[in-house]
Amino acid sequence: MQLICILCPRGCHIQIHPGKNGEWEVEGHGCKRGRDYAIQEAACPLRVFTTSLWVDGGAHRLVSARTDRSIPKDKIIESLKLTKGLTVKAPIDIGDVLIKNIAGTGANLVATRKVDRI
Numbered sequence: 001m002q003l004i005c006i007l008c009p010r011g012c013h014i015q016i017h018p019g020k021n022g023e024w025e026v027e028g029h030g031c032k033r034g035r036d037y038a039i040q041e042a043a044c045p046l047r048v049f050t051t052s053l054w055v056d057g058g059a060h061r062l063v064s065a066r067t068d069r070s071i072p073k074d075k076i077i078e079s080l081k082l083t084k085g086l087t088v089k090a091p092i093d094i095g096d097v098l099i100k101n102i103a104g105t106g107a108n109l110v111a112t113r114k115v116d117r118i
């Protein structure tokens with residue numbers, strides 16, 4: 001597997017593949033952070049899930065939201081299905097938990113925008 005490290009502007013081209021004894025063989029990384037990133041990407045890629053939810057009774061019709069930590073990439077579609085068509089009630093503050101433990105990931109979906117009640 002080949003990937004480009006996104007952790008700093010150097011953008012190292014990293015090659016990673018399973019080695020002996022269940023360890024990963026990693027080449028092309030410029031530092032340990034990049035090596036750890038490549039192993040994470042190969043073993044269980046993580047992403048922050050971002051979306052918008054409809055708001056009932058708010059000064060804005062939508063509230064932006066994101067998970068409070070990265071979740072497994074293969075849980076993104078399930079998370080999207082859980083939020084599709086979902087409506088939350090105003091008022092909403094930045095950081096309010098809109099969905100706890102989304103898709104069983106242990107992460108919470110939190111508001112990233114304040115929405116006052118009208």
Ligand code: SF4
Binds near residue numbers: 006011029
């Ligand atoms: S491996 Fe290290 S030096 Fe290379 S892009 Fe990633 S963070 Fe930067």
